[in-house]
Amino acid sequence: MSCYFHAENNPNVGSVYVRENGQLYRLNQGSSGVNNTVPKSKPSRLFSKGFSIELCMNRQNDNGRTDHFIFTYTKEGNLRYTAKSLFNLVLSYIADNIHHVDSLTGFPEQIAEKLFYAADARQKFSEPRTGLGALQKFTEAYGSLVLRTLCLKNKCLLISEKLEEIKSFRDLTCLDLSFCKLGDEHELVTHLASETLSSLTRLLLKDNCLSDAGLRKMTAPVRVMKRGLENLSILDLSCNSGITNMGVAYLLCFKKLNYLDLSGTSLKDTKTSVHQIQTQIGLVHSEVSLKELDHNSCKTEGWAEQTVLQWEHSLLEAVTPEGSLKSRAAAQRFYGKRARKEVLVSPLGEDRGNPENLQFYRKKAELSHFPLGKTEMSEELQNKRRISAEHEEQNLKSKRLNISVDDWDLLNSY
Secondary structure, three states: OEEEOOOOOOOOOOOOEEEEOOEEEEOOOOOOOOOOOOOOOOOOOOOOOOOEEEEOOOOOOOOOOOOOEEEEEOOOOOEEEEEOOHHHHHHHHHHHOHHHOOOOOOOOHHHHHHHHHHHHHOOHHHOOOOHHHHHHHHHHHHHHHOOOEEEOOOOHHHHHHOHHHHHHOOOOOEEEOOOOOOOOOOHHHHHOOOHHHOOOOEEEOOOOOOEHHHHHHHHHHHHHHOOOOOOOOEEEOOOOOEOOHHHHHHHOOOOOOOEEEOOOOOOOOHHHHHHHHHHHHOOEEEOOOOHHHOHHHOOOEOOOHHHHHHHHHHHHHHHOOHHHHHHHHHHHHHOOOOOOOOOOOOOOOHHHOOOOOOEEEOOOOOOOOOOOOHHHHHHHHHHHHHHHHHHHHHHHHHHHHHOOHHHHHHHHOO
16 A cells, blocks of 8 residues: 655645644644644655655565665554664665676675575566676675576576576586477587586486587596586486487496486497496496486575576566467468367477386495405405406596597587
């Protein structure tokens, strides 16, 4: 509810009444009438001409307000105003001018969180010219606090329109790019190998038209310089028909993988690939679907959660207006065109048939309940040493084979 007070300097405006403690007083005497009370001095102007008053009842978040006063009603029905705190005034001023801030490095996280929400309430991160720069100031200073996990499943339009903003997020732990049809040459695929995403532990790339060339780009820093996606624990590459047995060789550098999904790929010699993954990474082929590779557990979390939702909502409103769809359907009926039958394609890829389950997992260490004798301990130690020596030889061979002139040329392009 809003009401407006307009004060005039004209002395002939009539009598002015004020209610105090349930009593009605008249401050000045008009052109006519009898003065019932003792005349008082004319009060000075508290607010400027045309000042608007907004009545707020139990409102805690006032980040979007620009006035310096908060007006409320008391229990007796009287109007009361209180001034904002100096902290809220300064916070609002900085949020309005966040694009002029040079850096937030070293700024306290508790205050930075409130500043981010205040700027987000003013839609500062959606502005075309200054939005990216304002977002980068927060991501450079606070990293994963701005965004820990990012779910872009089946959001191709959002990726194309907000690519630079998405690339500004750093220190992510989970990234879901399933069903986005990116391809090997997309900028985001190249960005996956950068240092800003070296903290990723979960990467979901299901149905993205990837091939062996795309895997070669993603894994080149890990294979040669031990940088990039070396901390991956869960990797989903299912439903990418361009991945063959050659692409599996690029994945052998991920020594920290605990779960891997290669279902729906073009592996011809699956036994050889399974053997390579089992001996060089230590993963075991699973006959049933693993819940750890479920896509429902990845959600966008962090300060910028509402920012990403705001981007998506604005794009959907701009692209698919309801009026244009109705007019198009009416035109088709007028010209006698038959509506094209749309084939419903499940987003989870059920229309591709029932591909072979190629999910892998790492077995947990099984501790024996019985103590081992000296002879058994010595034999076990010998077996472990022999297996470790074989692994070292295989690793040296794989390094020699994987590092080629083309790999060095690819690394020099980063």
